[in-house]
Structure formats: structure tokens, C-alpha cells
Amino acid sequence: MLVEVTDAADPRLGDYVSLRDSKLRRNLEQAEGLFIAEGEKIIRRAAEAGARPRSFLLQERWLAGLDDVLAGHADVPCYVVSAELAERVSGFHVHRGALASYVRPPEAPWEQLLGAKRLVVCEDIVDHTNIGSILRVAAALGWGGVVVSATCADPLYRRAVKSSMGASLQLPWRRMADDDELQLLRAAGFTLVAATLTPGSVALDEYRPEGRVALLLGNEGHGLSRRWQEAADVAVTIPMAEGIDSLNVATAAAVMAYVLR
DSSP states (O other), X not given: OEEEOOOTTOGGGXXXXXXXXXXXXXXXXXXXXXXXXXXXXXXXXXXXTTOOEEEEEEEGGGTTTTHHHHHTTTTSOEEEEOHHHHHHHHSSOOTTOEEEEEEOOOOOOHHHXXXXXXXXXXXXXXXXXXXXXXXXXXXXXXXXXXXXXXXXXXXXXXXXXXXXXXXXXXXXXXXXXXXXXXXXXXXXXXXXXXXXXXXXXXEGGGOOOOSEEEEEEOBTTTBSOHHHHHHOSEEEEOOOOTTOOOOOHHHHHHHHHHHHO
């Protein structure tokens, strides 16, 4: 259903307001039960994942390219806007020219995640691009899912979905209620492997786990908390050249997930 909109204050565009304000968006998207897909590829992957659209916000030049997606949701409003209006509403230059608001899917149940052989578990990772990249890595390397702590960035925030290339819509994930839920993993038979620079850590190329593995990844600045390190069964580190002491957490996730897959 095509609807031309020329007023940036039109309340029908409320789902798309201030997309770069992560704090505002987290509150809004959680309250409204939605997430934003940016760009034709991510909109298509959201559709393929079975996500239910609330509305589309497209510049006219993208109508033909997404015609099949729109046709499959003929009753959903598609707001047709100029590039200038899209920028005024969203707060940034929407160079991909296409946005869509989708109903937020439910998180994976613990029962599903605990049945996997490999899980990535993230503590207090605050950068949405890192969370998205970790989800993309986990999906690409065949890991069964991702668990994020209560304080982690939102895997369904626009930038996270974008950097995951839609993996956050396909790979099972859920948010922990609190740190005590680490014990659910141990009770299910997972070995908790902490990625850490702690002295005495086992070199990754010398570690070969048996059975189920839950890879624990920590905050971008200070890494895993003492509590999570103490909860782990083993500490593992990536050997590096002299003078280099760490990697970006998403890069470290890729290396470790590949070796431990």
C-alpha cells in the first residue's frame, strides 16, 4: 500500500525517528516491540526469516527493486519519501534509501539453545557493530546460537542487524536475566571457555575441548569480569606477536570460533 508522505512530523513515521540515538531507540523499540531493517538486502533477509513488517519507508527509486517484497505484504503501508525527508526523520543520510519496521521476533528459548553443541556467550559488549559481527561469525562457522548478558547491546538494533548481515534474524539468541544463568550452561554439560589474557591461560592452538563448548567473550575495554572468569572451566588466549596484547572482540570471536568449532 503506497502512501506518499511529505511532512517529517507525520506521526505515521514514528517508527523511524532518530535512528542514530541508540538509547532512545532501545527504549522505543523494546516498548513498541519492533526493530528496523536498513537496506534492500537486510529487508529481504528479514522477509526470508519470516519477520512481520509494520511498515516500509522507501525512496521512490527503491520501489521497483523491492516490488516482490511489497507485493507479499500489500496491506502494509509503504511510505514513499524524498531523500531529504528520510534524513530529517531518521537523523542520518539513508544512503541505501530503504528502511523497514518489523515486529520484533521472540528470543530463542533456553531449551533450544541448551540443545546446541557450541554457543557464544557475551558479557557487557556495548558496541552494536561488535554484537552484530559476532552473530555473523557464529552463524558462518556453524555455532548453535548466541547468549548475551543483561547489559549487552541489542542484537536487533539497526546497526547490529546490519553488521550481522541478517544473522541476528536467523541464528537463535537470547538475553540472560542475570549472571546466575551461566549455571544453566554448566548444568547442560557445556564447558565454559573464557577468552581472556589472564596469566596462566591456555594457548588457543594447544587447547582442544571435548563435548559442548560455551565461549565466553567480554567487554571491549576491560574484558570478562572477575565473576565470569571465576565461573569458567578454562581460560584460553590467542597467541600474538610481541608488542600486541589484544584483538577487537569480534575479531577474537572469529579466530576462537573457527578453532573451537
